[in-house]
Amino acid sequence: MTxxxxxxxxxxxxxxxxxxxxxxxxxxxxxxxEQSEYDYEIIxxxxxxxxxxxxxxxxxxxxxxxxxxxxxxxxxxxxLGTAYIHGMKHATGNFIILMDADLSHHPKFxxxxxxxxxxxxxxxxxxxxYALGGGVYGWDLRRKLISRCANFLAQILLRPGASDLTxxxxxxxxxxxxxxxxxxxxxxxxxxxxxxxxxRELGYTVGEVPISFVDxxxxxSKLGGMxxxxxxxxxxxxxxxx
Numbered sequence: 238m239t240x241x242x243x244x245x246x247x248x249x250x251x252x253x254x255x256x257x258x259x260x261x262x263x264x265x266x267x268x269x270x271e272q273s274e275y276d277y278e279i280i281x282x283x284x285x286x287x288x289x290x291x292x293x294x295x296x297x298x299x300x301x302x303x304x305x306x307x308x309x310x311x312x313x314x315x316x317l318g319t320a321y322i323h324g325m326k327h328a329t330g331n332f333i334i335l336m337d338a339d340l341s342h343h344p345k346f347x348x349x350x351x352x353x354x355x356x357x358x359x360x361x362x363x364x365x366x367y368a369l370g371g372g373v374y375g376w377d378l379r380r381k382l383i384s385r386c387a388n389f390l391a392q393i394l395l396r397p398g399a400s401d402l403t404x405x406x407x408x409x410x411x412x413x414x415x416x417x418x419x420x421x422x423x424x425x426x427x428x429x430x431x432x433x434x435x436x437r438e439l440g441y442t443v444g445e446v447p448i449s450f451v452d453x454x455x456x457x458s459k460l461g462g463m464x465x466x467x468x469x470x471x472x473x474x475x476x477x478x479x
Contacts, residue, residue: 245276246351247330247411251320252283255338256290263297265344267305273348280307280324281338284314318428322418325411333409341451342406349446350408359444360413361436363399364406370447371401399443402430406448413441 248266252259263279270277283291291310298306309327311320325333334350336342342364350362365371407429409417416439423431436443 244332245278245330246270246332246334246347246408247324247328248277248279248334248336248347249321249324249328250279250281250336250338251317251324252281252286252290252294252338253314254286254288254290256286256288256293258339259290259293260297262338262340262344263301263306266347267301269344269347273351275348275351276330278305278307278328278330280309280327282320282324283308283310284320285310285312318418318421318423321414325415325418328411331411333411333414334407335409336406343449343451346406346446346448347408353444353446354408357442357444360410360441362408362444362446363401363433364404364448364450365399365401365445366404366448366450367400368445368447371449373450374452399433399437400445402433404448404450405429406450407432417441 250259250262255262259281266277266279281294281297283294285291291308294306294308294310298308307327309323311323321335332351332354334347336344346364350364353359354362366373413436417432417435420435420439421428421431433443
C-alpha cells in the first residue's frame with residue numbers, strides 16, 4: 238500500500254456541451270487541490286461536443302499545463318460508463334474522483350472526501366444529498382420528487398447500505414473502481430446505483446460525506462422521460478439479479 242505522501246488523485250470529467258461550465262469547474266478543482274496540497278490531475282473526456290468544449294479544454298491545458306490537464310476526447314457520445322473506462326486507462330493516480338462538470342458538484346468537498354477515505358481506509362467514498370448536512374438547491378418540486386422517489390424505491394428494493402444511490406460525486410481506490418466497472422452492466426442513471434450495489438455485494442467498504450448539490454448553472458439538464466423509464470427498468474433488473 239502506498240503512503241499518503243505518494244497518493245495521487247485523478248479527477249475524471251466526462252463532458253458534453255460544457256464549454257461555459259468547464260473553465261470554472263477546472264479552476265475550482267485546482268484551487269482546492271492546491272490549498273490542500275494533494276497531488277492530482279484532471280482528465281477531461283469530451284464526447285465530440287458541438288459547442289466547442291474540447292477547444293475550451295485545450296485552452297485550459299495551455300494555462301495549467303499538460304501534467305495537470307489531460308485531454309482524452311472521444312469521437313462521439315458513447316455513454317458515462319465507457320467514459321470512465323476510457324479515462325481510467327490514462328489515469329496515473331491511485332485514487333479516482335468522479336464528478337460532473339456542470340458545477341452541480343462543488344470541488345470544496347474533495348478534501349473532505351479524501352479525509353474521510355483516509356479516516357477509515359474506505360474503498361469508496363460517496364457524496365450524499367440525503368444525510369444530515371447534505372441538500373439539493375435549485376431544483377423545482379418535480380425534480381426533487383423524482384430524485385427522492387428514485388432513491389426511496391432503490392433503498393427498499395436493494396438495501397445498499399448507502400443513503401444516496403443516484404449521486405455521481407464519488408472517490409474510489411483505482412483498483413476498486415476498475416473491478417466494479419467490469420462487473421456493472423447498467424447504463425445511464427442506473428449505472429451509478431449499480432456501482433454501490435455491486436460494492437456491497439463484493440464486500441467493499443463505503444464512506445459517506447454530506448454534500449450540497451446545486452442545479453447546473455449553464456446549459457440544459459439531460460434528465461428526460463426516457464432516462465426515468467430507463468431508471469425504473471434498471472432498478473427492477475438489479476432487484477431481480479442481486
